[in-house]
Amino acid sequence: MKNKLLTLLFVLLALPALADEGMWLPSLISGRIGDMRAKGFRLTAEDIYSINNDASMKNAVVLFDNGCTAELVSSEGLLLTNHHCGYDAIQSHSTVAHDYLTHGFWARSRAEELPNKGLDVKFLVRMEEVTDRVAGGETREAIIEKAEKEGVNYKACIEQMYYGNQLFLFIYEQFDDVRLVAAPPSSIGKFGGDTDNWIWPRHTGDFSVFRIYADKNNRPAAYSKDNVPYRPKRHFAISTKGVKEGDFTMIYGFPGNTQEYITSDVVEYIVNISDPQKIDIRTGRLDIIAKGQASDAALRIHYAAKHAGIANAWKKWQGEVLGLKRNHIVDKKRRYEADFQQWAETRPEYNTVLRELHEEYEQVKEPYLAREMMFETLYSLPKNYTAEEREEEVFAKRQATEEALFVYLFNEYDKRCPESFKVSEFVEGVKTYGSVENYAREMFAAVWKGEKNDRLDEYHTLKESIVRMQKYIQDRLETKHLRNMSSKRMNELYTVYIRGLREWDTERAFFPDANLTLRVAYGSVMGYEYADGEYHKPLTTLDGIIAKDNPEIYDYDIPESLREIFRTKDYGRWGAEINGHYTVPVCFLATNQTTGGNSGSPIINGDGELVGINFDRTWLSTMSDIAFDPSICRNISVDIRYVLMVIEKVGKAGYLLDEMTLR
Ligand code: ARG
Numbered sequence: 001m002k003n004k005l006l007t008l009l010f011v012l013l014a015l016p017a018l019a020d021e022g023m024w025l026p027s028l029i030s031g032r033i034g035d036m037r038a039k040g041f042r043l044t045a046e047d048i049y050s051i052n053n054d055a056s057m058k059n060a061v062v063l064f065d066n067g068c069t070a071e072l073v074s075s076e077g078l079l080l081t082n083h084h085c086g087y088d089a090i091q092s093h094s095t096v097a098h099d100y101l102t103h104g105f106w107a108r109s110r111a112e113e114l115p116n117k118g119l120d121v122k123f124l125v126r127m128e129e130v131t132d133r134v135a136g137g138e139t140r141e142a143i144i145e146k147a148e149k150e151g152v153n154y155k156a157c158i159e160q161m162y163y164g165n166q167l168f169l170f171i172y173e174q175f176d177d178v179r180l181v182a183a184p185p186s187s188i189g190k191f192g193g194d195t196d197n198w199i200w201p202r203h204t205g206d207f208s209v210f211r212i213y214a215d216k217n218n219r220p221a222a223y224s225k226d227n228v229p230y231r232p233k234r235h236f237a238i239s240t241k242g243v244k245e246g247d248f249t250m251i252y253g254f255p256g257n258t259q260e261y262i263t264s265d266v267v268e269y270i271v272n273i274s275d276p277q278k279i280d281i282r283t284g285r286l287d288i289i290a291k292g293q294a295s296d297a298a299l300r301i302h303y304a305a306k307h308a309g310i311a312n313a314w315k316k317w318q319g320e321v322l323g324l325k326r327n328h329i330v331d332k333k334r335r336y337e338a339d340f341q342q343w344a345e346t347r348p349e350y351n352t353v354l355r356e357l358h359e360e361y362e363q364v365k366e367p368y369l370a371r372e373m374m375f376e377t378l379y380s381l382p383k384n385y386t387a388e389e390r391e392e393e394v395f396a397k398r399q400a401t402e403e404a405l406f407v408y409l410f411n412e413y414d415k416r417c418p419e420s421f422k423v424s425e426f427v428e429g430v431k432t433y434g435s436v437e438n439y440a441r442e443m444f445a446a447v448w449k450g451e452k453n454d455r456l457d458e459y460h461t462l463k464e465s466i467v468r469m470q471k472y473i474q475d476r477l478e479t480k481h482l483r484n485m486s487s488k489r490m491n492e493l494y495t496v497y498i499r500g501l502r503e504w505d506t507e508r509a510f511f512p513d514a515n516l517t518l519r520v521a522y523g524s525v526m527g528y529e530y531a532d533g534e535y536h537k538p539l540t541t542l543d544g545i546i547a548k549d550n551p552e553i554y555d556y557d558i559p560e561s562l563r564e565i566f567r568t569k570d571y572g573r574w575g576a577e578i579n580g581h582y583t584v585p586v587c588f589l590a591t592n593q594t595t596g597g598n599s600g601s602p603i604i605n606g607d608g609e610l611v612g613i614n615f616d617r618t619w620l621s622t623m624s625d626i627a628f629d630p631s632i633c634r635n636i637s638v639d640i641r642y643v644l645m646v647i648e649k650v651g652k653a654g655y656l657l658d659e660m661t662l663r
């Protein structure tokens, strides 16, 4: 008896802490706070999210440009996010004469801060579950309309969690006057370029600085020169003490999209069909754009954001395919499903759901593939070149690149779109003009000229029919959510399947898939085993930048000022003893589960202070949207001390530090 008790005690003590997995809803974080505190968090659930306490951290985090995250770091509306999140804005202010992409940008006064059309940030006012209200007959539209009336420029939406097992209302306050304050040169902010993207060890100073402006009453307002810096309810204090391996970290932000619970069928589709085809299409597109960029300095700037955007997912998909294959995720999912089925066999509520999911998958995969292929090809071509574009000096230089893209993407569409979903206008066009290539060239000539005539009408009809086909597929699948493979029926089946999984697999930590709503993930600073015998340490330093520095290679050619700082060890208060020598910390790894949208998110220490800005994942983590493995998946952040050093020593913009709270 005593022995048994001892054994039990031993088992209990030896029970590992929960794995660092999951993206949790902040309003429900009290359910995790015990685990968080055991791992080194020293604050409360209320400090993270509260609708009564203005000082809760949620009031210092914003959705930036509907796809990234940013955080408040001063009482005067100063925001930090990634360089790649501010990229469009930085590019839009750049010309060959004032090339802020290449040389960086530092507003020397508030008057020099640059407004950005179409760029907004959103604060979460609150979130609340509305499952019962909707079940009780209230329409979603009515709930949203009512919520948006609560405040100035409020925006609301309802998002499903666990495939519709729960519905949540999210209410945001949106600010439309967001100005560019500072950006490092790309040789810092995009150091390593696409070569290092998704890779560790990493040395990118991926940050940029913006400021929110409001009207005199601190309310959201459209851009006006009379607007004043926004006074946030809360901003993050910054820790200057830094991080070391094992330290607690938490990330607070807007992860965009994960699919942790999809069945083996869908993973197989992604690995064998969807990703490889999309990768191939993009390889060709990137070659064409890169050729244009190499031929001319103005073209290099013009296509910079476009190239980076296309290359980012292109590279991620390659890592994803490798990771899913190497880790046998399809087989593992099949075994998991077989085990579930065994349990479900005697439960009528669940015993057919996997079979039905498989049948539905067979119905959905072809139209869904057609949609993806259209999206990657004809859909991505411009309908018109705008009057504004035509006035730009660079316009004439773009002709060869644009024409090549037309020819290439017409061909790819022809090759890859399943026949039964090809639009008839395209099939007719190929016949009329004798070949896909001729057809593409004629259509391009018409759009490029831009004069109204039959050919241009023909092209517009083609573009419209592509949009109509997308809509047709969407209607046929009866769903709005086509970012992932889905249909109305599939979603209903997943609702049941997830409910069943949660009943059956009681050990697993279920969290709702990311859907661009505010989440908390937590873990610690930690390295990982990259390959047999090859351990990757969690911290990189300025010495690593210097080791990569090479004036001959565009992606590794750092500014002279950074070389000088290294030469004179002029690190000021940002210098630290790391890996046995005096240097500046640059990037670090942690076990926080993240995905696209978490870019720019604050990385927070156990005391709620900012220690870094998230910007990427490692190569082995590129599969983590589908299969997160806590033993190898890591997020990558830029160390806040490097950010501050670059602002102070490279940008000579130390005045920005004066408005921050440094600890
Ligand atoms: N991989 C990161 C993300 O998914 C960074 C992308 C920007 N950097 C680049 N070299 N394209 O957004």
Ligand code: GLU
Pocket: 067, 068, 594, 595, 596, 597, 598, 599, 600, 615, 616, 617
């Ligand atoms: N770089 C990504 C973004 O733009 C975040 C990193 C990731 O996908 O993990 O959101």
